[in-house]
Amino acid sequence: xxxxxxxxxxxxxxxxxxxxxxxxxxxxxxxxxxxxxxxxxxxxxxxxxxxxxxxxxxxxxxxxxxxxxxxxxxxxxxxxxxxxxxxxxxxxxxxxxxxxxxxxxxxxxxxxxxxxxxxxxxxxxxxxxxxxxxxxxxxxxxxxxxxxxxxxxxxxxxxxxxxxxxxxxxxxxxxxxxxxxxxxxxxxxxxxxxxxxxxxxxxxxxxxxxxxxxxxxxxxxxxxxxxxxxxxxxxxxxxxxxxxxxxxxxxxxxxxxxxxxxxxxxxxxxxxxxxxxxxxxxxxxxxxxxxxxxxxxxxxxxxxxxxxxxxxxxxxxxxxxxxxxxxxxxxxxxxxxxxxxxxxxxxxxxxxxxxxxxxxxxxxxxxxxxxxxxxxxxxxxxxxxxxxxxxxxxxxxxxxxxxxxxxxxxxxxxxxxxxxxxxxxxxxxxxxxxxxx
Ligand SMILES: Cc1ncc(COP(=O)(O)O)c(C=O)c1O
Numbered sequence: 001x002x003x004x005x006x007x008x009x010x011x012x013x014x015x016x017x018x019x020x021x022x023x024x025x026x027x028x029x030x031x032x033x034x035x036x037x038x039x040x041x042x043x044x045x046x047x048x049x050x051x052x053x054x055x056x057x058x059x060x061x062x063x064x065x066x067x068x069x070x071x072x073x074x075x076x077x078x079x080x081x082x083x084x085x086x087x088x089x090x091x092x093x094x095x096x097x098x099x100x101x102x103x104x105x106x107x108x109x110x111x112x113x114x115x116x117x118x119x120x121x122x123x124x125x126x127x128x129x130x131x132x133x134x135x136x137x138x139x140x141x142x143x144x145x146x147x148x149x150x151x152x153x154x155x156x157x158x159x160x161x162x163x164x165x166x167x168x169x170x171x172x173x174x175x176x177x178x179x180x181x182x183x184x185x186x187x188x189x190x191x192x193x194x195x196x197x198x199x200x201x202x203x204x205x206x207x208x209x210x211x212x213x214x215x216x217x218x219x220x221x222x223x224x225x226x227x228x229x230x231x232x233x234x235x236x237x238x239x240x241x242x243x244x245x246x247x248x249x250x251x252x253x254x255x256x257x258x259x260x261x262x263x264x265x266x267x268x269x270x271x272x273x274x275x276x277x278x279x280x281x282x283x284x285x286x287x288x289x290x291x292x293x294x295x296x297x298x299x300x301x302x303x304x305x306x307x308x309x310x311x312x313x314x315x316x317x318x319x320x321x322x323x324x325x326x327x328x329x330x331x332x333x334x335x336x337x338x339x340x341x342x343x344x345x346x347x348x349x350x351x352x353x354x355x356x357x358x359x360x361x362x363x364x365x366x367x368x369x370x371x372x373x374x375x376x377x378x379x380x381x382x383x384x385x386x387x388x389x390x391x392x393x394x395x396x397x398x399x400x401x402x403x404x405x406x407x408x409x410x411x412x413x414x415x416x417x418x419x420x421x422x423x424x425x426x427x428x429x430x431x432x433x434x435x436x437x
Contacts, residue, residue, distance in 0.1 A: 011137075012149070026053025029415040039394065042411050042423050043401035044276070047212060047243050047361075051275035051320050052414035058277045061316030065309050072308055074101075074301065080311035087318045088284055091252050093263055096287035101280065101306035105242035105270035106136020108281035109144060109206065112266045114300060115285060116204035116236045119292040125203025127159075128193055130166045131173075132214040135206065135240055144206055147214065148380045162197070164189045166211075167218040170353045170365060171373065183221035191229040204236040204266075210254035210356075212243035215363040215406040217355040223255055227262045236289065239264035242281070246272025247321055247413050250331035250359030257358060265289050275317045280310035326413040330359035333420060337362055337409065340424050347428070350376065350436040360415070364407040368436065376436065380404040385434045392430055398423045 003022065010018045021033035031045075031053050032038040044050055051058060065080060072078040085099040100115070102108045117125050129135065131146035142150040143159035146166070156163060165173035167186035174185035194202050209223060230237040244254035246269075253269075255262045266289060270281035285293070304310075321327055338357025341364060345351040352367035366376040366386065377383040386402050393400050400423075401408045407427075411420060 028052040029412045029419055037397065039397055039399040040411075040415075040419055040423055041399050042409055043399060044410050044412050046271070046276070047248070047401075047408070047410045048271035048276035050246050050248060050272040050413050051277075051317060051324075051326070052412040055275060055277065055317070055320055055414075057320055058275060058313050058316040061312045062277065062309055065312035070309055073303070074305040078306060078308045078311065080308050080315055081306035084282075084306075084311045084314040084318070087315060088269070088282060091318070092267060092284055093260055094267075094284050094286050096290075097285045098290035098293075100283045100285070101311070102283065102302060103279050103304055104136070104281050105240070105268065106138040106141035107302070108242065108268040108270055108283050109135045109238075109240060110138060110140045111300065112238045112268050112283045113140070113144070113204060113206065115283060115289065115293065116238060116266060118296065118298075119285070119289045120203050120236060121292075122200065122203040124160055126162050126197055126201055127203060128162050128164060128190055128205045130207055131163050132166045132168065132216055133208055133211065133240075134213045135208075135242075162193055162202075164193055166214075166216050167222040168216045169219050170355075179219040180221040183219035184225055186218070187222055187225035187229060190226060191233070194229075194233050194235055199233045199235060202233075202235050204238050205230050206238040206240060208244060209239045209241055209264075210244035210249045210358070210361070212361075213403060213408070215355070215365065215403065215408065217363065220258070224258045224262050227255075227258075227264070230265075236265040238266040238268065240268050242268055242270040243410075244361075245269050246275075246317075247327040247330040248272060248359050248361050248410060249356075250327065250334050252321075252327060254358070273317065274310060274313040275320075277317065278307075278310035278313040280307070280314055321413075324414070327359075330413045333413075333415070333417065334359040334361065336417075337420065337424070340421075341409075344424075344428050344431065348431045350431060356409075360409075360411055360413055362409045364409070366405045366407070366436070376405045383436075385436050389427075389430045389434055392433075393426060396426060398426055400427070 023031050024034050030038050129144050133146045135141045135144040143154045143156045143161045146163050167183045169179040169182040172182040176182040241253045265286050267284045274280045341354040350366050353365045356362035368374045390402050
């Protein structure tokens with residue numbers, strides 16, 4: 001095995017300190033390294049392996065398609081592309097709309113903004129996004145993101161991006177008295193910004209329907225209010241479902257928790273779309289949006305738009321979610337996960353809040369003092385004890401994801417119930433063992 005430590009530029013880390021094992025195989029909720037050590041995956045790696053590693057029917061679909069035909073450019077038709085577009089439109093209730101395929105979440109979000117601007121006729125229209133959001137790491141996606149890691153790299157104004165405070169009820173930026181009120185006030189701020197700028201100057205609002213890496217789960221009052229106010233003002237709402245889609249939050253798409261009235265105008269998908277088996281993302285346009293592009297030139301494209309191998313993986317993935325009842329499973333196990341984490345919160349003072357639980361996605365926010373909610377370390381710094389927790393868990397064969405004061409739990413939806421229980425028992429034990437000062 002040739003180690004990549006000195007040859008590959010690795011993401012989101014200091015190169016000189018990258019030191020990870022080489023992963024050579026996986027099955028279900030586990031993967032293993034070249035030395036034969038296996039790890040239970042409590043984050044679906046990058047929150048994308050929703051179907052587990054090496055889902056047999058997805059792997060077979062990729063193999064079958066590879067034997068038939070690997071590549072067709074998007075100026076010609078391709079069977080798996082057509083089939084996947086139909087599946088996605090139907091499941092989202094976007095029947096009669098259109099799908100644009102890209103390679104990852106960042107370029108899906110960039111394209112969603114392009115389409116919203118073109119379809120609304122507001123070519124340089126502003127896009128409203130949230131502080132503490134993540135939409136990708138290409139330049140425009142960094143401008144869209146309110147992410148501490150990339151805040152200094154781009155000027156959002158250059159990309160006509162306006163930011164609003166998040167519906168972060170645990171530390172509500174509006175000083176609200178309840179979670180519901182925080183959601184309402186956060187939505188009302190979006191309305192104020194649209195009204196202040198003028199609705200003809202704002203092309204879209206782009207937000208995560210259920211946030212991921214920044215760890216904020218909006219109160220239930222937020223999304224329906226956001227949908228209603230954008231509709232009233234005729235501003236497109238784009239839901240970034242890159243992480244929250246495909247069962248992660250107990251629905252095909254997280255906004256569906258609020259019913260069909262909460263349906264956005266555009267939606268971006270990636271990660272769970274193929275369960276990480278192939279790089280693929282998509283922008284879904286509702287019919288009233290795609291109709292406006294019907295007789296206009298579309299000045300965009302990517303060589304690998306709707307690559308047949310990736311789309312074949314997507315079709316097989318969508319069928320697997322359905323045939324294996326994984327969306328329901330995520331909802332059921334997500335409720336158990338949440339209940340177990342709440343029990344841990346009663347036991348460990350370091351857990352300030354547990355968020356999520358609609359599906360197999362939960363966030364623990366760690367604090368030094370529960371009453372004052374003082375963060376364990378100033379955001380986005382990571383406390384040494386949390387790093388140590390992740391290290392010890394890995395040593396014991398469980399892979400957890402942490403960021404800042406947050407522990408993000410997002411196991412594959414196929415995780416066995418006893419494995420989930422064991423991983424949570426280990427977490428419980430490590431939370432008790434470590435010094436949180
Ligand atoms: C909500 C959200 N949007 C967009 C992205 C960017 O996706 P990608 O890394 O595929 O570009 C991510 C990635 O984590 C994400 O969580």
